[in-house]
Amino acid sequence: MFERFGREARVAIVLAQEDARELRSPVIDVQHVLLGLLGHAEPALRTLLAESGVTRDAVVAALAERGRGEPLGEEDAEALRSIGIDLDAVRASLEAGFGADALAQAAPEPRGRFARWTGGHIPFTRDAKKTLELALREALARKDRSIESGHLLLGILRGANEVTTGLLGGPAARDALRPRIHALLDRAA
Numbered sequence: 001m002f003e004r005f006g007r008e009a010r011v012a013i014v015l016a017q018e019d020a021r022e023l024r025s026p027v028i029d030v031q032h033v034l035l036g037l038l039g040h041a042e043p044a045l046r047t048l049l050a051e052s053g054v055t056r057d058a059v060v061a062a063l064a065e066r067g068r069g070e071p072l073g074e075e076d077a078e079a080l081r082s083i084g085i086d087l088d089a090v091r092a093s094l095e096a097g098f099g100a101d102a103l104a105q106a107a108p109e110p111r112g113r114f115a116r117w118t119g120g121h122i123p124f125t126r127d128a129k130k131t132l133e134l135a136l137r138e139a140l141a142r143k144d145r146s147i148e149s150g151h152l153l154l155g156i157l158r159g160a161n162e163v164t165t166g167l168l169g170g171p172a173a174r175d176a177l178r179p180r181i182h183a184l185l186d187r188a189a
Contacts, residue, residue: 004136006148012036013132013152020122023063029125030164033132034156035059041149044188048180049153052173059167066163131159142185150185154178 005013016036020028038049038056049055077087124132135155139147156164157174168174 004139004147005152006146008040008042008149009037009135009147009152011040012149015039016128017122019060023060026122027125028122028128030127030131030156030159030161031059031063031167033128033152034164034167035063037149037152037156041153042188044184045149045153045181048177048184052177053169054167062167127159127161131155134158142182144185144189148185148188150181150188153181157181 002010002013013033013036016028016032019035019039020032023032025032034054035056038046038054038059041049080087131152132155135147135151138154138158139145139151142151144151157168157178160168160174165171165174168177
């Protein structure tokens, strides 16, 4: 299927992996595909998204902020306290031994045979794979010969998870983008 992707769409997928790695995500999810698309889509598509309030900087900031949250919620902390583990004490001990940013800088080492050359393979989530399949379906439904950035965005809209829907401005904003993207693809054809 990847051979059917146009140049910009291919680069967007490669950027999605790089963005996931920079955000220290163990997987490439739909939001990373959106971020890759924002980094290397056709100018008209980026303008359309910017007019809707979706920019690369805004998405990076939202994802980075989301990643700074507590890895364990209050319910998890309470469950650990019930068996005698105090997260605050563990955190304080780690920071005393390794420095104030020890937890923020901790990242799993890439594993696997080629990890030191590739930086480690980051797999696509089921939702991200489905997004790529939906992009193909969008292109086929329009009888287009290749999968371009617009098709990729249509796939993102159809397969948007909760995080991506929020990044796009909610369900109403997400749904309002579809006809505008189709119009853009019609003009490009």
